[in-house]
Amino acid sequence: MDSSEPTEDAPLIELRGVTKVFGEGEGAVAALAGIDLIIRRGEFVAIMGPSGSGKSTAMNILGCLDAPTNGEYLFDGVGVGGLSQDDRALLRRFFLGFVFQGYNLLPRTSALENVELPLVYRGVPPEERRKMALAALAKVGLQGREHHEPSALSGGQQQRVAIARAIVSAPEVVLADEPTGNLDTAKSREIMDLLTELRRAEGITIIMVTHEADMAKYADRIIRFVDGMIATDAAPREAA
Amino acid sequence: MFREAFKLAIRTIRRNALRSFLTVLGVVIGVGAVIGMVTTGQGTTAQVTADVAKLGTNLLMVRSGRGMGPFGGGAKRFSIKDVDAVEAQISGVRITGPSSSQNMTAIFGNENYTTSVTGTDNRFFDAREWKLEKGRLFQEGELRVGDSVCVIGATTRNELFGKSDPVGQIIRLKQISCNVIGLLAAKGVSTSGPDQDDLVVMPLRTFQRRVSGNQDIEMMFVSVKEGISTAKVQRDIERLLRERRRIAPGEEDDFGVMDTKQLASMMTSVTSMLTGLLSSVAAVSLLVGGIGIMNIMLVSVTERTREIGIRLAIGAQARQVLLQFLVEAVVLSLFGGLAGIAAGLIFAAVATSMLGVPFIIDIPTIVVAFAFSAMVGIVFGYFPAQRASRLNPIEALRHE
Numbered sequence: 001m002d003s004s005e006p007t008e009d010a011p012l013i014e015l016r017g018v019t020k021v022f023g024e025g026e027g028a029v030a031a032l033a034g035i036d037l038i039i040r041r042g043e044f045v046a047i048m049g050p051s052g053s054g055k056s057t058a059m060n061i062l063g064c065l066d067a068p069t070n071g072e073y074l075f076d077g078v079g080v081g082g083l084s085q086d087d088r089a090l091l092r093r094f095f096l097g098f099v100f101q102g103y104n105l106l107p108r109t110s111a112l113e114n115v116e117l118p119l120v121y122r123g124v125p126p127e128e129r130r131k132m133a134l135a136a137l138a139k140v141g142l143q144g145r146e147h148h149e150p151s152a153l154s155g156g157q158q159q160r161v162a163i164a165r166a167i168v169s170a171p172e173v174v175l176a177d178e179p180t181g182n183l184d185t186a187k188s189r190e191i192m193d194l195l196t197e198l199r200r201a202e203g204i205t206i207i208m209v210t211h212e213a214d215m216a217k218y219a220d221r222i223i224r225f226v227d228g229m230i231a232t233d234a235a236p237r238e239a240a
Numbered sequence: 241m242f243r244e245a246f247k248l249a250i251r252t253i254r255r256n257a258l259r260s261f262l263t264v265l266g267v268v269i270g271v272g273a274v275i276g277m278v279t280t281g282q283g284t285t286a287q288v289t290a291d292v293a294k295l296g297t298n299l300l301m302v303r304s305g306r307g308m309g310p311f312g313g314g315a316k317r318f319s320i321k322d323v324d325a326v327e328a329q330i331s332g333v334r335i336t337g338p339s340s341s342q343n344m345t346a347i348f349g350n351e352n353y354t355t356s357v358t359g360t361d362n363r364f365f366d367a368r369e370w371k372l373e374k375g376r377l378f379q380e381g382e383l384r385v386g387d388s389v390c391v392i393g394a395t396t397r398n399e400l401f402g403k404s405d406p407v408g409q410i411i412r413l414k415q416i417s418c419n420v421i422g423l424l425a426a427k428g429v430s431t432s433g434p435d436q437d438d439l440v441v442m443p444l445r446t447f448q449r450r451v452s453g454n455q456d457i458e459m460m461f462v463s464v465k466e467g468i469s470t471a472k473v474q475r476d477i478e479r480l481l482r483e484r485r486r487i488a489p490g491e492e493d494d495f496g497v498m499d500t501k502q503l504a505s506m507m508t509s510v511t512s513m514l515t516g517l518l519s520s521v522a523a524v525s526l527l528v529g530g531i532g533i534m535n536i537m538l539v540s541v542t543e544r545t546r547e548i549g550i551r552l553a554i555g556a557q558a559r560q561v562l563l564q565f566l567v568e569a570v571v572l573s574l575f576g577g578l579a580g581i582a583a584g585l586i587f588a589a590v591a592t593s594m595l596g597v598p599f600i601i602d603i604p605t606i607v608v609a610f611a612f613s614a615m616v617g618i619v620f621g622y623f624p625a626q627r628a629s630r631l632n633p634i635e636a637l638r639h640e
Contacts, residue, residue, distance in 0.1 A: 065553065065633050086557045093555020104550050104637065108255065118554045120244050165554070 010077060012172060012205055013039040013062065018071035018081070020057050031057040033228035034071070041172070044199055044206045046216035049225030056177070058225065059209050063096060063175040064088040076172070093121050097166030097204075101178035103158040105150040111137060111161045112146040118169045136168040137161070139201075140194060156187035160194065167198060176208040180215050192218045241560060242567070249568040253575065263536040264576030266529025267616060271577050271609045273522030275584025278605050280591045281515030285508045287597035291436075292504035299367065299500045300474055302326070302460040302481070315494035317456035320444070322484060326460060330476045332468035337364030337461040338444055342451055346400060346440055347412040353399040356439045357413060359447020365424075367463040375407040375422030378443050386445030390418045393437035394426035411440070416450050418442065470499050526612065529576065530620035537569050537624035548628050549636025562629035569621020570614055577613025581606055
């Protein structure tokens with residue numbers, strides 16, 4: 001992966017006039033009212049906005065969990081907006097990693113096996129899988145806790161496991177949905193430091209939804225959503 | 241991917257061991273009952289066939305009275321002249337043995353045992369192809385004068401004499417003191433009716449004079465010559481006896497002629513009908529078991545909605561989720577099938593040993609039961625698995 005080179009200029013993600021409408025007829029609600037957005041390789045983008053502003057919908061579309069109603073989504077120059085559910089799954093499998101507010105680890109499953117999970121779907125053989133998962137856990141500072149189940153780990157540690165799971169397959173983009181939402185300030189900073197460090201070391205593009213301005217400051221860009229539109233898109237200092 | 245799904249299924253099932261066990265209990269019972277019934281039934285059928293063969297091949301049994309009941313239905317008995325007439329006048333008959341029986345208590349020393357006492361002559365042994373183990377059969381003089389001598393069956397011997405030699409001993413039957421002159425070879429335990437070895441045989445004249453007090457003969461054992469159709473001989477006997485008993489045309493027979501082959505097929509058809517009936521009842525519980533699996537799989541899908549969401553988010557395709565749950569249902573029901581096969585075989589082993597019939601493991605039945613339980617898993621696991629695979633990842637992730 002050459003995305004660590006900051007000089008790389010081709011946009012990794014490009015949205016052109018993306019809309020998303022839920023429901024039909026008179027009850028239809030436009031969650032996104034025409035979004036244009038370019039995110040380059042290696043960028044760290046924070047998405048903010050009040051609830052109902054469309055930021056979650058945008059995140060779902062960026063994460064290929066959902067398809068836009070209209071408009072174009074180019075991933076690495078390839079249109080992916082019209083892909084089927086199964087093809088989007090393949091895209092997620094090979095190019096995307098997810099971190100959620102509620103960690104979303106499999107219960108009663110060791111940290112190691114949780115991290116191995118994306119590799120299972122990639123068809124990586126068991127031994128190699130183990131090796132890669134151990135390496136990912138080491139990167140997030142969880143050596144020695146590989147065999148703990150989520151219930152035996154603190155919130156911060158669980159989120160580290162989730163981050164390890166997101167990066168274990170060396171994705172192009174990590175999508176983090178309120179990754180510090182369930183954590184106290186100290187733990188939140190640790191997680192943000194970890195994300196920043198991983199981005200620097202691995203050259204991963206990070207898109208993060210947050211409502212905490214303190215956390216958004218870690219990003220290069222803050223995109224603010226209001227009423228299904230991008231209101232502002234600027235560096236943290238300017239945005240503040 | 242299939243291997244992963246299989247490993248995962250095993251893990252999930254083990255994790256919820258009790259629930260999994262209760263879930264498949266219906267399948268266990270269904271498969272167990274079918275295997276148990278079929279195996280026991282096959283043992284019984286084999287035994288019945290062997291028993292009837294032991295009665296003697298090409299053997300016709302002629303009873304006085306209507307129907308097949310043990311009591312002649314009040315009809316006239318046969319006489320020794322009927323027996324001789326059947327033997328002499330019907331061309332296909334090799335030999336005809338008369339027989340009259342009554343239950344009596346036999347006493348030897350401190351032992352007493354109630355057995356069937358049969359009066360007959362040596363033709364009886366010949367017709368039934370019955371060999372002596374020890375001693376001798378009746379002599380002409382003994383038959384003529386009605387001596388108190390008897391030949392005993394293996395069961396009677398065991399009850400009265402244990403392992404010791406009965407020949408030359410004297411047993412008491414009511415007021416008759418009877419000299420044991422021979423021991424019959426065992427015909428083996430029978431499931432198809434009374435124990436054939438449970439008898440004491442004495443000369444017909446002795447029986448008529450000292451036991452029954454009349455000249456009646458209840459039954460004839462007719463051995464048909466090799467290569468002659470038993471059906472033809474049967475018709476001839478019927479014609480002859482109707483004539484001798486003066487039964488008007490159109491009137492019903494007051495006696496019955498039965499072929500041992502007929503008897504065998506009748507008995508086995510009864511057993512197989514019973515087996516089929518019980519197995520179909522058992523098969524219903526397989527259906528119920530399948531519904532149980534479907535129910536728990538649906539619960540499982542709901543419980544694991546979030547897990548499904550996670551799997552979808554990290555790149556699982558619908559068919560992989562489907563496969564995961566389908567494999568889980570199939571593995572579950574296969575476990576049930578295996579446990580059921582084991583339980584059924586254990587049941588059959590106990591039942592056959594209690595019935596004294598051979599324990600025959602029928603591989604095709606087991607294969608079919610195994611395949612059937614896999615099918616139950618596929619059929620009843622498909623709907624829940626499909627439901628899992630159709631979940632929307634965004635909603636599944638949000639599921640609490």
